[in-house]
Amino acid sequence: MIEQIAKAIIGCNRCVVLTGAGISAESGVPTFRGKEGLWGKFKAEELATMDAFVANPDIVWEWYSWRRNLMSEVEPNPGHYALAELAKWFDSFVLVTQNVDGLHRTAGSKDILELHGNINRNKCVKCNQPFPEHIEIDPNDIPACPACGGKIRPDVVWFGEMLDAGVINRAFDESARADLFLLVGTSAIVYPAAQLPVEAKHAGATLVEINPEETPLTFMADFHVGEPSGQFLPRLLQALEAAVH
Numbered sequence: 001m002i003e004q005i006a007k008a009i010i011g012c013n014r015c016v017v018l019t020g021a022g023i024s025a026e027s028g029v030p031t032f033r034g035k036e037g038l039w040g041k042f043k044a045e046e047l048a049t050m051d052a053f054v055a056n057p058d059i060v061w062e063w064y065s066w067r068r069n070l071m072s073e074v075e076p077n078p079g080h081y082a083l084a085e086l087a088k089w090f091d092s093f094v095l096v097t098q099n100v101d102g103l104h105r106t107a108g109s110k111d112i113l114e115l116h117g118n119i120n121r122n123k124c125v126k127c128n129q130p131f132p133e134h135i136e137i138d139p140n141d142i143p144a145c146p147a148c149g150g151k152i153r154p155d156v157v158w159f160g161e162m163l164d165a166g167v168i169n170r171a172f173d174e175s176a177r178a179d180l181f182l183l184v185g186t187s188a189i190v191y192p193a194a195q196l197p198v199e200a201k202h203a204g205a206t207l208v209e210i211n212p213e214e215t216p217l218t219f220m221a222d223f224h225v226g227e228p229s230g231q232f233l234p235r236l237l238q239a240l241e242a243a244v245h
């Protein structure tokens with residue numbers, strides 16, 4: 001199948017990739033769902049919502065501080081590096097990620113759309129003004145916004161919150177124009193991100209899903225690769241080289 005996928009890719013000019021927590025799993029970042037997922041231990045609704053932050057800002061910050069520390073210690077894996085290298089095969093290559101860990105940038109990817117923000121940034125919960133990033137937050141002494149006194153929160157997108165309009169609109173535009181869409185390491189259940197591959201497919205793109213598990217979108221994929229992305233993506237690069245030499 002890998003040769004078939006390589007052959008399909010060589011005919012394509014515009015690629016959009018959507019990644020989720022699974023691409024960073026092999027770097028040691030826990031995913032959200034599934035047996036080993038983050039939310040097996042912590043309840044999502046209790047942590048990744050504005051209601052949770054208003055009720056228990058200290059608990060929410062405990063969780064984010066723990067994840068920040070964890071993410072500051074991990075490195076990109078072969079899957080991230082392979083995606084950075086894959087860009088050279090296309091006229092246009094846009095990497096849309098739901099992840100907040102910044103590992104695609106560290107791996108050298110260029111055109112990145114971070115749909116759910118970045119865990120290293122901070123902002124005011126009331127007026128949204130940015131607060132300096134990479135500042136360690138003490139969950140028991142959360143800093144106040146210099147402009148309005150609101151509590152500082154991580155600059156990520158919680159359930160029930162709108163995604164940045166410029167970012168999500170560009171992701172939809174690029175998806176509608178793509179001739180190849182790679183869906184990598186996401187459970188494809190969180191919207192609007194999970195709508196992007198659907199748009200691409202409806203506009204005629206070839207859809208390739210790379211995920212050891214099936215998802216609600218597997219049925220519409222032209223190819224489903226049931227392997228970890230850190231193993232498959234480097235092999236895909238080799239198959240592309242082999243196909244043109």
Ligand code: BJW
Binds near residue numbers: 033156187215230
């Ligand atoms: C591997 C692997 C390996 C493992 N290789 N693969 C009802 C009530 C309220 C809201 C809604 C509702 N119905 C719909 C909504 C909308 C809601 C939504 O979609 N909910 C669904 C759960 C139903 N969406 C929103 O609220 C969004 N905003 C919005 O819609 O605005 C409009 C609106 C306004 C007001 C009201 C309602 C709507 C915002 C969504 C924000 C999501 N935020 C989070 C947290 C980000 C910050 C943080 O990191 O803390 O984003 S939640 C979490 O899920 C995180 C992720 O980015 C996102 C997606 O998860 P992902 O990445 O797919 O991870 P997993 O763990 O689910 O999957 C990992 C996959 O990897 C698995 O499939 C594995 O098999 C695979 N894997 N190892 C390859 N080695």
Ligand code: ZN
Binds near residue numbers: 145146150
């Ligand atoms: Zn403020």
